[in-house]
Amino acid sequence: MLQGKQTWWFDKKPVIIGSATVVGPDEGDGPLASDFDLVHPELDMQQKSWEKAERLLLEQASDFALKHARVNKQQLQFYVGGDLMNQIISNSFAARTIGAPYLGVFGACSTSMESLAIASLIVNSGSGEYVLAGTCSHNCTAEKQFRYPTEYGSQKPPTAQYTVTGAGAAVLAAEGVGPVVTSATIGKIVDLGIKDPFNMGAAMAPAAVDTIQAHFNDTGREPKDYDLIVTGDLASVGHEIAKDLLTRDGVPMEDTVFKDCGLMVYDVGRQKVQAGGSGCGCSAVVTYGHLLKRMRQGEFKRILVVATGALLSPLSYQQGESIPCIAHAVSIESQH
Amino acid sequence: MATKTGAKYKKMTMSPKEYQTYAKNREPSRSIFGNCVRAFLVGGLICLLGQVIQDFFVYAFQMSKTEASNPTVAVLILISIVLTCLGVYDKIAQWAGAGTAVPVTGFANSMCSAALEHRSEGLVLGVGGNMFKLAGSVIVFGAVAAFFVGIVYMVLGVEGH
Numbered sequence: 001m002l003q004g005k006q007t008w009w010f011d012k013k014p015v016i017i018g019s020a021t022v023v024g025p026d027e028g029d030g031p032l033a034s035d036f037d038l039v040h041p042e043l044d045m046q047q048k049s050w051e052k053a054e055r056l057l058l059e060q061a062s063d064f065a066l067k068h069a070r071v072n073k074q075q076l077q078f079y080v081g082g083d084l085m086n087q088i089i090s091n092s093f094a095a096r097t098i099g100a101p102y103l104g105v106f107g108a109c110s111t112s113m114e115s116l117a118i119a120s121l122i123v124n125s126g127s128g129e130y131v132l133a134g135t136c137s138h139n140c141t142a143e144k145q146f147r148y149p150t151e152y153g154s155q156k157p158p159t160a161q162y163t164v165t166g167a168g169a170a171v172l173a174a175e176g177v178g179p180v181v182t183s184a185t186i187g188k189i190v191d192l193g194i195k196d197p198f199n200m201g202a203a204m205a206p207a208a209v210d211t212i213q214a215h216f217n218d219t220g221r222e223p224k225d226y227d228l229i230v231t232g233d234l235a236s237v238g239h240e241i242a243k244d245l246l247t248r249d250g251v252p253m254e255d256t257v258f259k260d261c262g263l264m265v266y267d268v269g270r271q272k273v274q275a276g277g278s279g280c281g282c283s284a285v286v287t288y289g290h291l292l293k294r295m296r297q298g299e300f301k302r303i304l305v306v307a308t309g310a311l312l313s314p315l316s317y318q319q320g321e322s323i324p325c326i327a328h329a330v331s332i333e334s335q336h
Numbered sequence: 337m338a339t340k341t342g343a344k345y346k347k348m349t350m351s352p353k354e355y356q357t358y359a360k361n362r363e364p365s366r367s368i369f370g371n372c373v374r375a376f377l378v379g380g381l382i383c384l385l386g387q388v389i390q391d392f393f394v395y396a397f398q399m400s401k402t403e404a405s406n407p408t409v410a411v412l413i414l415i416s417i418v419l420t421c422l423g424v425y426d427k428i429a430q431w432a433g434a435g436t437a438v439p440v441t442g443f444a445n446s447m448c449s450a451a452l453e454h455r456s457e458g459l460v461l462g463v464g465g466n467m468f469k470l471a472g473s474v475i476v477f478g479a480v481a482a483f484f485v486g487i488v489y490m491v492l493g494v495e496g497h
Contacts (some may be wrong), residue, residue, distance in 0.1 A: 007444075015419075016465035048456060051456070051458075090355065102397035126388060127470070144453055148449070148470065149449035149450045149452065149453035149454075149470075150426070150449070150452075150453060150468075151420045151421075151423060151426050151445070151448070151452055151453070152426060152429075152445065152446060152449040152450070152470065153420075153425045153426045153428065153429025153430075153436050153437070153442065153445045153446075153449075154429060155430055155433040155434075156430060156431060157363075158363075158364040159363050159364065159365065191352075192350070192352045192356065192359075193352040193353070193355070193356040194356065194357055194359060195356075199359070199363065202359040202362065202363075206355065210347060213345040213347060216344060216345060217343045217344055219343075236364075237362060237363065241358075241359065241362055245350075247403075248412060249346055249347070249349075250344055250345060250346075251345050263370070265413060
């Protein structure tokens, strides 16, 4: 049901009965390595193209998620997913393998929580018993589509971010054991005129702030109600800005732990990732791998994941347009 | 279930202009001096390498300096392409900045990286159609610049060689 202006309250509490993550070598070299189901040692994953490698990540993540949930492909009623590629090819091609009725969504790097919110809505409304939500990104496909050829020698500024090679998927069910999704705040586009595609953290920070405040306004909750609030991929520059803006607006973020998936997935000081991680896979692998595992172990009772997305295209920034940004927040709680 | 509603927190009050200035000030500073030194060192080293190769051709094959320049460029291109294919050139460039963009090696890297990247789309439309994706504008503006310089020479009556 709708709560406040833009928040869905899931009274039936859809359960995440299984989730999985598959990542590439750099993420496997990072601090969360032990939380992933599979780490590929090579970026090409023995595929003929980067695009095929990205698709493989998602296919493997959904396989693992279904296995963990003990749900077979025939039982799966819907698949909701998206990615960064033009025409979201990674998801559409993976959906061909998954075989379930499919809704393709695009929210750039916010797709992880966008697909989870929609999947939860489907389950909560009784429109599906088992629904899969998934997303993926690959460093090389993103470089190829949004920036330069992967082997091109150009110097990246310290504000640039490193696209995560990884996929995450979660199976939602009306009943079962696991963390539950209790609400989702759908963000609106916020664009404060930042044009630099190498500084997406700064572009997306106001969108994250807008959605976090909307979530508190709609639900009546406070930062202290959460053990952890994570943004999707603001990285070092954007996350600091978001902290500042929330403080300026009087949101008591000091009552909770406020982190960023883009800073958690890599050892930013040691690994050469500039400001931190980004991409659809960034918040997906941190949430579905690291955070849900911690929730199942009882470390967190209630978390808020605010996935952020920069909705630009190579065409729009070459034409001098600013970067429209969005953030979707989903609250996940343990059943106990 | 929470029941309280109503706007507790006011939304962003900064204007886009204010935010852009604010965001600009939050960017980590980049050492222009450090980047210049690195570019000078790496660019200089590549040129030194070119000189060594040229001298090698002059002494080993008794070529004149002009004759030696073509095989020298070919060797530099080859080195650049091998480093690109091994996935090393972009890592050097991240450190060296403008230093690795010096014409011969940088140009070869831009063509080779584009060819590698688009190989999966086929030889004609992939490699052929995309090889000059980055290098193309260098050719276009190089030709345009040469045209205008030519006109200047003609007007001033200076004989070109």
